[in-house]
């Protein structure tokens with residue numbers, strides 16, 4: 197255990213300075229309870245320098261058009277085959293009605309890979325949403341879906357992104373990255389986007405002026421070395437294109453327990469948040485994603501480096517079909533109150549990742 201390297205990493209991280217690769221790895225070496233709390237302190241100092249006591253959220257709605265997917269990722273509790281009892285398909289009318297009813301600031305669209313909702317239908321959906329709801333922020337389709345749309349439509353990924361942007365796409369979500377590990381990629385999701393292609397598609401989007409988020413799935417057999425490598429890959433990618441807005445660590449949801457018995461503990465989730473805040477000096481925002489961390493750990497994450505709690509996420513399906521025990525949506529007031537009780541000042545933001553003004 198290298199204490200001086202760990203101490204130096206904490207001091208530099210607390211001051212929002214760039215950590216060397218060795219310092220980044222030292223943060224995750226032998227995490228004892230004492231070290232864990234020092235990590236939290238450094239991450240809190242860092243986020244206070246960046247954001248003071250503000251913590252943001254957005255009034256958003258998740259649209260998951262269908263869970264039918266043939267990609268066969270081993271860890272997925274969300275996907276269904278066409279005839280499975282839990283398979284569902286939404287229609288355009290149902291989606292428009294939901295947006296009309298809830299009037300969210302942001303719509304987040306992701307779904308399974310299938311030909312029931314093929315590329316042309318998704319493109320029309322974005323166009324239809326933009327026509328009906330000109331002010332809504334449309335964050336849609338992971339790099340996995342962009343790659344699939346290109347493969348199945350015969351278009352290039354670049355053309356797919358251009359067409360979606362012209363139709364009304366404002367930003368891309370960060371899902372599908374899983375963890376940048378060739379070992380786990382070959383084992384668990386080799387039918388979909390590789391780590392290299394995920395980064396390449398996001399950088400392509402940045403080049404077209406489309407901001408994106410980034411995620412990391414952890415707690416399903418990954419190592420701390422793989423997690424730190426993931427953060428360093430993102431930091432390097434951000435240096436080139438600068439288009440990542442939020443980093444969102446996603447603790448694995450064990451669901452029925454047939455893949456892995458338990459997901460990460462709350463303290464492990466908080467350690468990942470703190471280390472991410474200290475390593476990703478060039479990525480502006482860090483999200484504590486409450487549907488997968490649980491509301492209490494999500495709120496605690498604001499003291500461990502996070503500055504955002506995502507959103508109200510009315511009727512979220514992916515984390516919940518995977519077994520998340522959190523509510524499927526939170527009222528605006530409940531979100532603001534949760535942030536206040538965690539000791540921060542809640543700010544409702546717009547979809548384009550800027551604060552809307554005074555405390556909610």
Ligand code: SF4
Pocket residue numbers: 265266267268269272273274275307308309340385388
């Ligand atoms: S993780 Fe995504 S791509 Fe993989 S099986 Fe599930 S829905 Fe399909």
